[in-house]
Amino acid sequence: MFESLTDRLSGTLKSITGQAKLTEDNIKDTLREVRRALLEADVALPVVKAFVDRVRERAVGQEVSRSLSPGQQFVKIVQQELEAIMGEANEALSLKSTPxxxxxxxxxxxxxxxxxxxxxxxxxxxxxxxxxxxxxxxxxxxxxxxxxxxxxxxxxxxxxxxxxxxxxxxxxxxxxxxxxxxxxxxxxxxxxxxxxxxxxxxxxxxxxxxxxxxxxxxxxxxxxxxxxxxxxxxxxxxxxxxxxxxxxxxxxxxxxxxxxxxxxxxxxxxxxxxxxxxxxxxxxxxxxxxxxxxxxxDMLSLIEEAERNVDQGKAEKLAKKVKKGNGFDLEDFREQLQQLKKMGGMGGLMGKLPGMGQMAEAAQGPGAEKELGKLESLINSMTPKERRKPEIISGSRKRRIAAGAGLQVPDLNRLLKQHKQMQKMMKKAGKKGGMQKMMRDMGGGMGGGPGMGGGPGMGGGPGGSFPRR
Known part of the structure; x- marks a missing residue:
């Protein structure tokens, strides 16, 4: 939802965010683009007019001129006014009678x-x-x-x-x-x-x-x-x-x-x-x-969703296992894929992460979910021993596993490579101070490190969020 509006608004507001000083001209140009973006998003004309007038009124006043970073303050005003036209806060159901x-x-x-x-x-x-x-x-x-x-x-x-x-x-x-x-x-x-x-x-x-x-x-x-x-x-x-x-x-x-x-x-x-x-x-x-x-x-919604859908018992069990240095096998990998599906898949997860933009949009398509399904099918096609010890999967085993999942050996090779990357990350996370080091290696968490890179459907593995737990 909001993909086209997000692209237009974030692009428009980016140009003004770094401005040390806001003038009538750059405010006017930005508001013209904001107005156009809202109309293209099929927002009702009276709503667009009221919104733009309110932002203009606040932007040319003391609120922005006294700010240390006027550009950022302008974006904050836009966000606050977006909230205001949608209702400011969630209104729960009022259920007073019985029934x-x-x-x-x-x-x-x-x-x-x-x-x-x-x-x-x-x-x-x-x-x-x-x-x-x-x-x-x-x-x-x-x-x-x-x-x-x-x-x-x-x-x-x-x-x-x-x-x-x-x-x-x-x-x-x-x-x-x-x-x-x-x-x-x-x-x-x-x-x-x-x-x-x-x-x-x-x-x-x-x-x-x-x-x-x-x-x-x-x-x-x-x-x-x-x-x-x-x-x-x-x-x-x-x-x-x-x-x-x-x-x-x-x-x-x-x-x-x-x-x-x-x-x-x-x-x-x-x-x-x-x-x-x-x-x-x-x-x-x-x-x-x-x-x-x-x-x-939308990190708050993401956290709430995780609390509802993630099996805390299994998460703690995995954390203890990694801490003891017992590794991260393909049974664990499958468990993480299933947890990801419960949270709305890759698209649902990435749509709530800040700064994902077009990458989140790409993940919304059926391709990304299909790739996750392929990974799970390959793991399901293995014997319990192969899941626990992926290193024993040789040529003949690879052919059998791929055929059992209705896929090709290169698909299985990609899965094994992704799993190995995650194993390394888990190993780092299990050591003292390892989580911080791992996050640095990932480029601050979202910068296309091993957790988000080299995987199915979008150049990113499905494991980007798993090591955080």
């Missing part, structure tokens, strides 16, 4: 039903809530079946409904059932239409009146750009929305919707859908998103 009702609204095809499942999983796993989901979409029986299937997948309760029932009756029966069964949250999926129409609005207004929800969330497709903001505004006028879920954000290279919705509706973006998987829902943090837009990475 709390969350009403989901939106157009057909925006990803509403999938978002119900994602949100249910989020509340069950991270908020420890007992969740019930129900579909009031009586126009598409397939939507009811889809939600039932997804509910099983995310391990939450499903309240059955049918197309013969009235939406209000379905929702009220589900809430009554939730009270009896002591559910904490009821999420109501509603019917979507291909466009905004009066009948749809009247139906969802009736549902809102009958359920008195704590949260009324508008689900909108990020890839529709500023149209997303316009549609959100129409729903906001018809319903007392409390927030927005931005779906398909991973496929939106421009980011116009994320930068427009809050300003146009006055309602916060509470979540972003970052993929089709049921765990691909992230709380929306304007400060972190602004940082990513400016190419500064």
């Amino acid at each position: 709390s009702v969350v009403l989901m609204a939106g157009l057909q095809g925006a990803g509403k039903t999938t978002s119900v499942a994602k949100l249910a999983r989020f509340l069950r796993e991270r908020e420890k809530k007992k969740v019930l989901v129900v579909s009031a979409d009586v126009y598409r029986p397939a939507a009811i079946d889809q939600l039932e299937t997804l509910a099983k997948e995310v391990e939450v309760d499903f309240f059955p409904s049918s197309s013969a029932q009235q939406p209000v009756d379905i929702a009220q029966a589900a809430i009554k059932h939730a009270k009896i069964q002591f559910h904490d949250v009821v999420i109501v999926d509603t019917a979507g239409r291909l466009s905004v129409d009066q009948a749809m609005m009247e139906e969802i207004q009736a549902l809102h009146g009958a359920t008195t929800p704590d949260e009324t969330l508008f689900v909108v497709d990020a890839m529709t750009g500023q149209d997303a903001a316009n549609t959100a505004q129409v729903f906001h006028e018809a319903l007392p929305l409390t927030g927005v879920i931005l779906t398909k954000a991973d496929g939106d290279a421009r980011g116009g919707a994320a930068l427009s919705v809050r300003h146009v509706t006055g309602k916060p973006i509470k979540f972003m859908g970052m993929g089709e998987k049921v765990d691909a829902l992230e709380p929306f943090h304007p400060d972190r998103v602004a940082s990513r837009i400016l190419g500064m990475g």
